[in-house]
Amino acid sequence: MRIGIFGGTFDPIHLGHLRLAEETREQLQLDRVLFVPNNVSPFKDEAMVTPGERRIEMIWRAVADNPHFEVSAVEVRRPGPSYAIDTLRALRAECPVGDFFFLTGTDAVRDLAGWREPEALMREARFVAACRPGTEPDEVRNALPPHWAERVTFIAMPGLDISATDLRARVRARRSITYLVPRAVEEYILANGLYSDRAPQEDIS
Ligand code: ATP
Numbered sequence: 001m002r003i004g005i006f007g008g009t010f011d012p013i014h015l016g017h018l019r020l021a022e023e024t025r026e027q028l029q030l031d032r033v034l035f036v037p038n039n040v041s042p043f044k045d046e047a048m049v050t051p052g053e054r055r056i057e058m059i060w061r062a063v064a065d066n067p068h069f070e071v072s073a074v075e076v077r078r079p080g081p082s083y084a085i086d087t088l089r090a091l092r093a094e095c096p097v098g099d100f101f102f103l104t105g106t107d108a109v110r111d112l113a114g115w116r117e118p119e120a121l122m123r124e125a126r127f128v129a130a131c132r133p134g135t136e137p138d139e140v141r142n143a144l145p146p147h148w149a150e151r152v153t154f155i156a157m158p159g160l161d162i163s164a165t166d167l168r169a170r171v172r173a174r175r176s177i178t179y180l181v182p183r184a185v186e187e188y189i190l191a192n193g194l195y196s197d198r199a200p201q202e203d204i205s
Pocket of ligand 1: 007008009016020103104105107108130132133161163166
């Protein structure tokens, strides 16, 4: 079983994430891709992040029609910062024989040295870096120590210059996010007043 593990904040999930997962699934013949939203990113400000249950709900809505894609609450349930190495070890305990591929964009791989236990990470899973607009894959590859670079597979994908940061800003400015996120995600964001200062966000619907 070839399993893709796609960690991120997904606040919100968007078509850049979904296309990355689909390109990787196809090019590396993955059986499943598990989207794993973090509880607290070691790299982001916790107070600004939408509650995990809501981010899970949006992912679930985004992947509901894809039999290869699933959502995992393993990081959202674990208190404190979400380190990829802890997640890979937890998933390995559940699935001792699977081949693990950790999905990222080139911007994330560029910063691998700042992750917790990077050497152990590279042993636990092969890394996949999908090309994200704004980063040059060759530069990212050349900046990695050679024994890491050989564990990273670079994936070409149509450049989708979409970021969750930009989507949140658009919603706050009452601008459209249509065709940047799946329709069901857009509806959920608008119905629940996410990313807008106008509506309460406490009740999960
Ligand atoms: P934010 O703008 O809030 O930082 P983001 O859009 O970068 O969020 P994350 O949840 O932080 O989304 O990203 C998770 C992973 O997906 C990262 O490895 C990132 O490199 C990758 N990724 C995100 N957006 C794209 C995109 N448009 N193209 C390719 N990879 C992407």
